[in-house]
Amino acid sequence: MPPAPRPSYDTASSAPFRLQDLLTRDRLYQAAFERAGVGIAIVSLDGTWVRMNPALCAIFGRSAEELSCLTFQDITHPDDLATDMALLAQLMDGQFEHYTLEKRYIRPDGSIAWGHLTTTLVRDQHGQPENIVAIVEDITARRAQEEHERRLSQANQTLSDLYDNSPCGYYSLDAAGQFVQINEMSLRLFGATREELIGQRGPRDFFTEEGRQRFSDAYPLFMQQGCFGPEEFDLIAHDGQRRRISVSATALHGDDGSFLRSRTVIFDVTELHRTRMALQAVNRQQHLMLDNEMVAMVKLKNRRITWANKALEQMLGYAPGELEGKTTRQMYPRDDTYDRLGTEAYEALAAGRTYRTQIQLISRSGQRIWVDMSGAPLDTATGESLWMMLDISAMKKYQAEVETLAFHDALTGLPNRMLLMDRLGLALASARRSGEHIAVCFGDLNGFKQVNDVHGHNAGDFLLREVGKRLLGCVREHDTVARLGGDEFIIVLTQLATPDEAHEVLGRVTQAIAEPFVLPDGSSATVGISFGLAHGNEQSDAATLIEQADAQMYAQKHHRRPEPSGL
Template identity: 40%
Template sequence: MPWRTSASLLRFRRYLILGNLVVLAMVVLVALQVAHASYQTHEARARQSAANLAQTLSQSVSAGLKLVDNSLQTTLKRLDELQARGVADPRELARIAEEQRSLVPAVDALRVTDASGLVLNPGDRPAVSMADRDYFQAAKAEPTRTVVSEPVRGRLIGGWGLAIARARTAADGSFLGVVYASIKAERFRDDFKRADVGAQGAVTLRSGSLQLIARHSLLDANPEAGTGTAKVSDQLRAALAHDPKRGSFVTRTVLDGIERVTAYEAVPDYPMLLLVGLATDDFYTAWRREVAVLAALMLLLEALLVAFSVFIYRAQARQVKERGRVELLAAERGALLDNELIAMVRLRDRREVWHNAALAQLFGYEPGELSGQPSRLLYLDDESYAQVGRAYQHQLETLRSYRTQLRMRRKDGSAIWIDLSGTALPDGESLWLLLDISAIKHSEEQARHLAFHDVLTGLPNRHLLFESLAFMLRDAGRNDRWLAICYLDLDGFKAVNDTRGHDAGDAVLRAAAERLTANVRINDVVARIGGDEFVLVLNQLGGLSDERHALNRLLDAFEAPFPLPGGGSAQVGISIGVAMYPRHGKDVNTLITRADQAMLAGKRAGKGRWVMVEDEPT
């Protein structure tokens, strides 16, 4: 009868629309989830890359300032010797200052003032007073510490830069003046140029009060624009309020309006902040291409679904009179679902009723092998199978969708990460969409690895070292064991880096890491904490003498020269400072600091040796 035909078509149309809406909604949901996960992965990579560069550059700045500080202390010692001999020749004073300045290429001038602030060695320029400078006043007020100035314009050498100062005092403690080193801002910019931050990236060094010291960006027409000002974004101030040592944020840079993923790192031991900004346009270009391809595929699939739905409905209208064509139309609709983009399976009582070719391909089965099989075949273990069963049962009973991410099993037994989405169908069946997200999970694991390992050598970085060492100290304390914390510095590395280039320097660092790792036990720890400095932890020692053989073996391992890229070789040794737990300290910072001091003592004594804390260099 006509009214029955109309009712049948109406019911069919409703089911068809509902089915298409469910499929389209799930496809859109999966696409959005994939796009969001990809976006987060790209942003995490950008943040981590910026953080790694910021950490490396901040450590480089700190190392350079330490060299300047050492030069100031040596100058003070030489001047004290002159004073003790009663020598007051300005030419001798100028000669000492120039000699120390020449030893540190980063220093543009090394000056000495009297107690009134008058410069005693102005060179060929008129003498001027520095009594009004902030570093002069700070050094006078606190004569025992090293003072770092705010960015300042030089009166003798001109241009923007910094002054590093220490007070001169007489034997009775009275103030005699200051010794200060001037470093032009362009010195920092030259160092920052070696960092790969892309065409729109920027490296910035700011003082503790956020005044701009130096900035490098290929976009800057005037490199000194904004120097001395503290004009920064609200996002930076908010991040510093949360964590003044390190952090990251995304915003448009105040100085040039470029949106960047910016990471900051406090310069170790000095009141300065190093910021690395990577332009979002550079990092998100690949993500936008992925989204465009995904959107195109989604639109194509949606268009196919709509087109096939219209076709099926019209065919169904004809098949009300021609029942013989029902099977053909069902096959055509099945062809739509049996695509190669998204794996689909229909279940009844958790047993396969239908699946498309993409499902068999995804799990490595031949056509027909999954027909009628229980879904347990695809799960990694009984626990995950039961857990999913309990979780989705309620949703399916109330016709709600269910979604999770879990590891499943291919035919060959290998595990694969799957984004699993299911929805209830009439007659007690359920429809499932399965998407392979192994690549996304692998990217997340790589991001986590980058956060705790040095990019160049693959060794644990400072963060992972401190975490591991804290655990090892607790374990050694519980089991009454000794630990040797060894601070290592490469002898002769700077000469290789300066004369043969950074590629040669990088090759030496990688080879040094391999030699260190090859000459320790599997339960020992080797980490790179910056530049050519490494930390070695000798674990589970029974006494103070167990480490001697290992340290001598390390020295022997560096006897052989290092081959360099392009031919030739370089002789690079190591100096080692050793602090023993619990004899020389019981916390991480104390032990590493004392090992560093012992290493510096070994350097001063002639390098190529190991020195125990409180021991005389041998």
Template identity: 30%
Template sequence: MKLEPIDMAALLDIHDILMTWNTDESSVLQKLCDKLLASLHAPLIWGGLINQDHKLTVFGAAGNEADRIKGLVLDCSDTLANHPAIKDCIDTLTPASLPGGLIELNSRLFENLSPDVRTLQTDLYPLTLENRCMGVLAVATGNRQNSKHHSLLQLAAQHAGFALGMLRNFVAKEHAQSSLKLAAAVFDHSLEGIFITDTTGSILAANDAASRITGYKPEELIGQNPRIFKSGRHGQDFYQALWHSVHRHKQWEGEIWNKRKNGEIFPEWLSISAILDEHTQLQNYICIFIDISKQKEAEARLNYLAYHDKLTGLPNRDLFHDRLNASILRAKRNQTDIAVLFIDIDHFKYINDTFGHAKGDLLLQKVANKLKSCLRENDTLARMGGDEFTVILEDFAFQTDVEITAGRILKAFSQPVYLDNSELYVSVSIGISFFPEDANNPSMLMKHADTAMYSAKNNGRKCLHFFHSTMENYSIQRIEMERQLRHALDNHEFRLFYQPQFNLETGAIDGAEALIRWQHPQKGLIAPDEFIPMAEDTGMIVPIGEWVLKQAWAECQNWHRAGHALRVGVNLSAHQFNHAQLTDLASMVLSDTIIDASFLELELTESLVMRQAEDTLTALNALKKSGIRLAIDDFGTGYSSLSYLKQFPIDRLKIDRSFVGDLANNPNDAAIVVAIIAMAHCMGLEVIAEGVETEEQLKFLRMHDCNQVQGYLTGKPLPANEFLALLSAKPEPAIGEVHRS
């Protein structure tokens, strides 16, 4: 291939350009195009490279409108299909010519070029390396004849293909070396344990994490077989399945228990992969693992929390039901009996309201410990929620054995429970049902034990009851009564009765206590003792209490309209007092009234007032600010701190009927009553005695300057219309003239 001297000089320059160190393919092509343009004075020269997707990207361009063609991407697949000359150029590595120019390619990519440039004859020279086409060098010759510099361009294209190929090989080698360095860094610094074995399983390499996790030094691991980590927790079938997966699928991943050098068994997440060579032959195994002890501990903790009561640590409702199901299955299989005990703390709500929830929680923990001390290790004790505990008893010979266990529980609660520095006596009620005698499925067994427990509560508490079929009617009746109670307010079935309160100095009625009754459609008049506890349990006490307050105040205004300036006393339960809207309710009731707020007296129990005394003082001051009178009901039956009592804005103390009942015969009761009266007067408080039923009681109270009395001796509770009639009678009845009817 003979070259003209000028072409030879140009080729030497091109050789220097191509052999000069470059790391950028586009820079090489651009320098080549610039040199050829300067030597040949062609209108346009450009060069592009073909990637694996058969797309040719123009990386270098020089001449007319070079900026417009540089960067264009031509899809060779479409071009080859429509132009055989280009296909031959790429496939046979021989030059090709487009006499009509780029317009022959029918590509919209070249539409932005001027017509003069698009129609110039273009000669294409393949950039070759190892018998394959890497790209194309294109020269627009400016005439319709072959370029006289054909040999120069052909050699330049060959030199350029070689140079670009060398550049690619170098870059690939550099990349491979960088990848190896990166892989080595990852291997050395990975937090995951990694070791590589040969095809026989001998460890060839291990990283620091593998040493840290297993406890073996790296040099101790080299040459060893991973069998040294076997914990003994997995059988041979486990390892057979593992290696079957590796051989068949070239990998296995899962949880495995292994052993550290010090003998500690630990869980790890392990991945084993088979590494194949270029001939798909097994070359190595790579094992990657992490210690999942912390995750396992967290899972165990979460599982524990899901099935155990947070406060007492006992099994919760879900775990209890699981164990009860398992116990029943065992009992069916072995033809044995099991017993379910339903245990409820008596008056827990009263304790919680009196001492606060923190002390209530402490009591539940103490109760749980007492119950555990009465049971065997294989017995299941659970907390169902609130103050309810359940027990599963198995492996007993006779039902009397169950009764002995329950009796042991009752006896344990005859001893006091200590809450910080407070000594507290609590009792429990126990209901018992047996499988299969009372029920053959868990839900019915639990239901019957619960029914028996309520039977124990209704028979004095602090005892145990075995379930029998007659109790089912009671349980059904209780559920029905609760349903009816929820509708009683809407159906206007509640009634208020008023028990007169007499002033011992004037002998006249100066107030009345409002007492609720339930006018049941079928059962007639029901006393509050039968439904108030249920109302408190269900939360109905709040709307019922609101109705009582509104109704009593409305009736008090009726008395005033009739010319009787009396006050009315209304009892507040703990639920009402704790209700956030109590102060707003009182303000609403007192709004738009014709009489002074001091004619309304709210009665709170001593225990309720003393619970969380600081918060109570704030609430009482808010009520007192509205003008309402405040009285402590059942005084003497609870615990009082005189330092707090003197701070409370109380107007009156009500001596509990338990001290008045045996006043004439019991010196201790008499001394307590005298002390209460004296203390109250010293504090500027009035005193009223409840439950006065005899002349002797009345005489004693008058003698010791008690201010007021109420009871069946002076007047029984009356409906609103009868009480108003009593007030309107002429002359007004004096003490001693109104007797028990």
């Protein structure tokens, strides 16, 4: 196999360099080529693979010997070949310096590997095309994830499906740090069953000794302050497998400030951590081959930019070289954000440690961008440091959507049972302190089945959404309207001066629901609603109140008059 291309040096301009400097650069170049976390290859003009690194072979599922007997055309998916060849022709004609393309490659077993391809043409000293440099990032998992999310959206799965099949782990901890709720992804990461964890163990039991100490120190502060992370821990699963996870959490507190439980999200960042550590080891020596378009990187000296790669310039919308010499203040939306990161980060860097956080930056056009940022010291004496940034705006948006869906009904947008129980528990605690009355109203629609049978399920879904809107229009801001599923709704009325106020509210609700609904096809439908009412007292708990209201509703529904009724 021919050797990897080596950088050339002009004799006159390289005179100040010592031979040892050249040898060191060459070794670093070779090491970075062989150990890079992305696939890199030299390809001849006819498409033959000439030189490739191990990462590329792993992406394609072929050995270097197998690839050397093939062209890139041989393993490109037929549906993507024409686009790739057309772009290559334009590149050869000098229409641009490089191009990027997301395309499919065919592995020996017939499976598809998706790659983010960056192709650059290398010309000789006479300007003639000499060979092609291809950089391939394996995005198979990302494309698979995107397809998975698309199917989830189309299938309109229930809340439990979304929660359990989330690409990240979710769990809740009590004040003792033990699991009270956990989804399937977290169970897989911890390598245990739900029965083995709930009320029995906590995440601390799976951390290393260093992680257990950090957890013990941080958890009491988290219960008071209400926010934690993102921080990374080494996790040793039940089967002994070691992983690296990123942990972020917020706390749920009662009206009296008491801690109720955590809401924790975890990500498996094992591969990202390995890649980051490998890159940092190389970056501390030299920044060879780092001017790429995938991972944003910047070199700082006392918070002033001395070098930035293309990825950072493109991510923030700056022209090549425009950032050099400027301070990093312009990258932050506010002064306090800039000052806080400076205090936290440079204390760690001065001690020789790395620093990592998730933070919002601002682009040249004013757009805010979420990034996962990590920094490492290069020379503490001179204040030099190296920073890597990944654009995680899409991940943050998805995380916010999952948090919303986890506590709301997917059809109506009303609170679901999980959020209802939280709010009802808080309302009961508040009522005990204030002496005010609270009422739980369990409602079930009358005639809804006929709407489904006559007009179809789409019309039925439309009617349920409209019912939710009318219910919200009949209550106050501090009351809660929730949907349990089907045509069952619950109204929690709080801050009542007398129990009779609940009857007045339900009278308005009954009248509002009895008004005809105009369906999307222009036809109308009429339904009624039966309610069961339960009043809270000092001994009441949320589950009992709902059961009592349900029983009252059942009795009301089976003794109602033929026309739609309320109480």
